[in-house]
């Protein structure tokens with residue numbers, strides 16, 4: 001028997017029946033929570049919080065103390081890998097992530113090390129081990145990474161970008177160099193995610209935040225193929241009576257709704273979808289799990305509007321197994337906390353009629 005007190009999230013990812021639709025939110029531990037802002041100002045900065053396992057653990061648990069969430073996600077960032085490769089990650093207030101060194105040519109790429117997850121990324125593994133212990137089976141713990149393509153965008157652009165001109169220039173003029181970087185990232189990510197599984201992560205999510213900026217051909221060869229390569233290297237275990245013996249993997253390409261069939265074909269367990277996707281048009285529901293897809297801006301609205309939008313998402317998914325309720329992207333930092341409370345409560349209450357356990 002599994003030692004999990006709440007296994008709805010893992011059951012939904014395996015398309016098994018549940019009593020109501022499990023829900024968690026991307027960026028559920030973050031700046032919209034006053035206790036997060038308080039801890040961050042005490043810690044000094046974001047990276048210190050990520051790199052101090054006790055703080056990362058505390059922040060991971062903060063939203064679970066307030067809301068009846070069905071999963072926890074380890075507090076960290078997708079940019080830990082490029083940082084461990086020596087690029088020097090830092091955050092400037094209001095400007096998002098930046099790197100001291102960026103990647104511009106093949107020799108930069110050749111020099112990048114493949115980080116040993118129990119060395120330069122040990123702080124993430126320690127945070128997972130500690131959080132797993134503290135959770136004590138309350139809900140499952142999600143581990144994560146960025147996709148190779150998404151990490152490469154930050155490494156080549158030197159930080160956040162709007163037009164992705166540097167990486168696209170490399171894609172079309174030096175494709176071999178870019179492939180070499182993506183290959184190195186895929187290998188690093190597979191090691192990193194397997195170490196997270198070893199440390200206790202019970203499900204894995206890969207964030208392909210910027211896959212949607214690619215052309216339909218490039219998406220396949222520069223993003224999806226590398227995510228598939230990672231999938232083939234992950235030690236997912238085997239499905240059994242004990243739900244926790246198998247580690248499901250969710251692939252989330254923001255803006256990837258037009259490529260859902262291709263994403264599903266990778267053999268992932270779940271697809272994450274943003275709010276541009278109509279869940280009623282996904283044909284393989286019940287065979288593959290789907291995570292999503294409320295527009296995070298709905299959370300600015302009044303209670304009734306939140307409720308009617310939750311209802312709409314649940315209706316679109318319908319009576320199939322395999323739905324994990326989430327936002328279509330991360331929660332905004334100025335969302336009122338009580339609106340999140342309404343959302344979680346509404347998902348649990350309104351989803352009951354879609355399940356007969």
Ligand code: CP3
Pocket residue numbers: 025026027028029030031040046073074075076077078079094095096097144160207209330
């Ligand atoms: O979801 C969670 O609660 C777990 C923690 C988590 C963070 N980042 C914490 C964070 C996760 C899963 C991420 C993933 C991440 N990080 C992504 C992929 C998901 C997505 O949003 O598409 C990306 C692209 C990043 C890179 C990154 N990190 C950016 C662009 C920023 C700046 C965001 C901003 O609005 O300023 C970060 C910093 C970051 N990561 C914060 C948090 C809570 C804010 C840091 C702070 O100022 O306290």
